[in-house]
Amino acid sequence: MEDDKLKSLFENFEPELSSDFQFVNKLQQNLNSVEIIKRHTAEVRARNRKAVAIAAIVGFIVGFLFSLSLPYMSEAVSNWQLTLPRESMLNTFADNFIIIAWLVIGGTSVLAALNSYEISLSLMKRPNISLRLHSR
Amino acid sequence: MTRELFISHVEATQKAFRRFLVALCCGDAALADDVAQESYIKAYLSCDSFTNPEKFNAWIFKIGYNTFINHKRSERLTVGIEDAKDITAHDNADSSFAYQDLYEALNRIPAKERTSVLLFYMQGYSIKEIAGIQDTTQDAVKQHLSRGRTHLRGYLSNSMHYGR
Numbered sequence: 001m002e003d004d005k006l007k008s009l010f011e012n013f014e015p016e017l018s019s020d021f022q023f024v025n026k027l028q029q030n031l032n033s034v035e036i037i038k039r040h041t042a043e044v045r046a047r048n049r050k051a052v053a054i055a056a057i058v059g060f061i062v063g064f065l066f067s068l069s070l071p072y073m074s075e076a077v078s079n080w081q082l083t084l085p086r087e088s089m090l091n092t093f094a095d096n097f098i099i100i101a102w103l104v105i106g107g108t109s110v111l112a113a114l115n116s117y118e119i120s121l122s123l124m125k126r127p128n129i130s131l132r133l134h135s136r
Numbered sequence: 137m138t139r140e141l142f143i144s145h146v147e148a149t150q151k152a153f154r155r156f157l158v159a160l161c162c163g164d165a166a167l168a169d170d171v172a173q174e175s176y177i178k179a180y181l182s183c184d185s186f187t188n189p190e191k192f193n194a195w196i197f198k199i200g201y202n203t204f205i206n207h208k209r210s211e212r213l214t215v216g217i218e219d220a221k222d223i224t225a226h227d228n229a230d231s232s233f234a235y236q237d238l239y240e241a242l243n244r245i246p247a248k249e250r251t252s253v254l255l256f257y258m259q260g261y262s263i264k265e266i267a268g269i270q271d272t273t274q275d276a277v278k279q280h281l282s283r284g285r286t287h288l289r290g291y292l293s294n295s296m297h298y299g300r
Contacts, residue, residue, distance in 0.1 A: 006285065009292075010258040015158040015235060018169060023150060024143070027176055031139065034177055 059113030066105040163239035175200040241291035249284030
């Protein structure tokens with residue numbers, strides 16, 4: 001009985017709402033704004049992904065090229081070590097050349113990757129500038 | 137889900153949803169509309185992961201309930217019973233006056249009880265569905281319903297809408 005009273009109370013509840021058209025229209029406008037933001041976020045994400053890919057490729061190429069030259073460099077260092085006096089401090093450098101060389105290769109690759117990431121990102125952010133440069 | 141399909145779902149559900157939110161917000165139609173807009177936007181943003189269009193109604197009510205709770209938490213709504221009398225009095229005073237007792241009574245009961253009562257009596261959801269919407273157990277919903285009913289009966293006993 002009491003349940004029926006509550007049920008009929010809420011079933012007959014008809015508050016004055018703003019018009020349906022107005023509500024849906026406002027929602028459409030909000031969804032348009034949301035889509036603009038979504039599109040912008042997707043563009044930024046795609047740009048970042050491209051920049052990361054370019055950075056990885058550049059880093060890999062730099063590292064690869066340096067490591068290709070490593071045998072020649074170590075041979076040159078060995079030859080140079082033969083000319084050094086036994087008590088020279090430079091012998092330590094020559095003995096540990098491989099470790100130092102790999103550290104330098106790693107550092108250079110990372111630096112190259114970071115720089116190419118920044119450069120590619122800034123180039124992609126300003127497509128108009130690059131177009132203007134190409135057209136000159 | 138395409139935007140057109142989403143809008144068709146909105147058009148089908150918005151009236152009942154807004155009616156529910158007005159009651160949940162104790163007659164604050166502006167807040168109810170804000171919560172409804174925010175809920176639909178949240179739904180739109182995650183509608184790609186939503187796979188069951190038949191359950192859109194229950195899904196939007198769940199989002200609406202959570203959005204309302206978040207609003208309540210962030211704004212710390214402290215609209216008192218005296219303030220509830222003035223709600224929506226500017227633009228639709230007649231309608232507000234007609235449900236003044238109901239809004240006051242709804243404002244006096246906790247949000248969880250209010251939601252359970254509204255979903256059960258206004259929207260006709262089952263206890264299981266309400267438990268899903270409120271992310272709680274069926275026993276908790278039964279308890280909310282029982283308490284909400286008792287409280288509402290007490291507060292509405294003198295109301296003209298309650299068949300005095």
